[in-house]
Amino acid sequence: MQLLYSEASPYARTVRVVITQFAIDGIEQVGVNPLENDELLLEANPLAKIPCLLLNDGGALYDSEVILRYLDHEYCGGELFGQPGESWYGEAQYSLIKGLLDSAVALRQEQMRDDEGLRSPFWTARFEQALLRGLAQIEQMAISGHGKLTLQQICLACLLEYLDFRHPDLDWRKVAPATARWLQSFAKCDAMLATRPSV
Ligand SMILES: N[C@@H](CCC(=O)N[C@@H](CS)C(=O)NCC(=O)O)C(=O)O
Structure with a gap:
């Protein structure tokens, strides 16, 4: 494959x-x-x-x-998604993180439109606000608190490191300080280190 x-x-x-x-x-x-x-x-x-x-x-x-x-x-023996219906709230957390990934990538596309003089202040602010609102909610959800590795943790860590990589000015740590502390240790696991963007 x-x-x-x-x-x-x-x-x-x-x-x-x-x-x-x-x-x-x-x-x-x-x-x-x-x-x-x-x-x-x-x-x-x-x-x-x-x-x-x-x-x-x-x-x-x-x-x-x-x-x-x-x-x-x-x-993975179904460890990541679990059985259908096992946790609808877990599924919704995954949807929230996927939506935040979409906002983060859309914000990047707005940055790229700058080169064409087409960046929209309205959409830029809308994507930034969605990211900050969503991360403030994640801060309350204890996604990062699970001892066992979860799909949500993997996707959240990829999102947060993407924000630092592409949107370093977005001060997401202000709305999610506990999540930021969790990332510090999660980002050091082998799978995260091996896949960190270098460009
Ligand atoms: N919903 C898709 C989104 C994938 C996506 O948008 N990937 C970006 C790179 S981060 C891409 O390929 N963009 C090219 C394009 O939009 O034409 C997924 O979860 O895989």
Whole structure:
């Protein structure tokens, strides 16, 4: 199998953290820049988005949630998502973090529009506010307090390090100080260190 990814993508990082954490073999990681419309990516995913997992039978899986569900089912014994209906609040926490990833990436797209003179102050503020509101809520949810490694923790850590990487001026630590302290130690685990963006 091949995982099409980029180092900067926080969605791809969630998948790469799981691959590393669960020592999943047989997945070659192939770096692509989705904005360059790589042929391999376009053939596999008409949305031209990463991550995209190319299966050995010639098929492809996307988006990150589907890939994570596949890996969980095949290699992680269902530890990540649990049984359907086991925790609806846990599912909602995952949705919140996915939504925050979407806001963080949309905010990055606003930054990139600067080059075209098209940045929107309205949308920039809206994405920033969603991020700060969402992280203030996460601070109350004790997602980071679980002793056992959870999917929510993995996705949250990828989100927070992406914010530091792409949006260093967003002062998210002010609304989520306990979460920030948790990140300091979580970010040192092998799977996080091995997938940290270097660009
Ligand atoms: N919902 C998707 C989002 C994936 C996504 O937006 N990936 C970005 C990179 S961070 C991308 O490929 N962008 C290219 C584009 O939007 O054309 C997922 O969870 O995988």
